[in-house]
Amino acid sequence: MAHLPEDVRASFRFFAFYLANDTLVMDLLEDFDYRPVVMAHGSGLEQVFAIFANVLDVNESGEVTNYGDAEYRAAQWIRRCCDDSYKVDPPFAGWELDLPP
Template sequence: MDLTEDVVMTHLPTDVRAALRFFAFFLGNGTLDVDLLDGIDYRSDLLTYGSDLEMIFAIFTNVLEVNDQGETLNAGDAQYRAAQWIRRRYDPEYQVEPPFEDWETELHGP
């Protein structure tokens, strides 16, 4: 694709939709980064405290990188950063490395 062309996007690219679907699947069934979140049952709080779910998706989508062809470049990294936020939420002793930057936890929208 020529970067000088105007591109009108009417839908998220298929690869991005797949990354979001898998992220939601892993998050919902408790298998999001099983090594990092071993023994932490975060799922019961996801619907009770909507702001946790909001932040988890914000981190995933803020970190997710997409190339010019709409292919995701780092879905695993984006999942891991979201899992780190969950781990820190349930384990105050856990140190996120590297620490979250402001852009990673920024909430977008109206």
């Protein structure tokens, strides 16, 4: 069985670190204490990681090519949960929100 490439594993590690430390995409989320919203029942956290994973692109060499985009899209979902006036632009596509079975 193959393992995820090192760059992909590092991306998930950094994403989890920033999320847990309340330092995820500071220019978008710095004024919001999002952790209670995301971690309240687990489903918010599940959705955040699904968006991050769904948006993350990996090239043939196993290198992540869009970490910032994946992180930002997940942060946009969090911001929308914390701020009803925030408009996600562009709106989420269905594939971004899909949860694997």
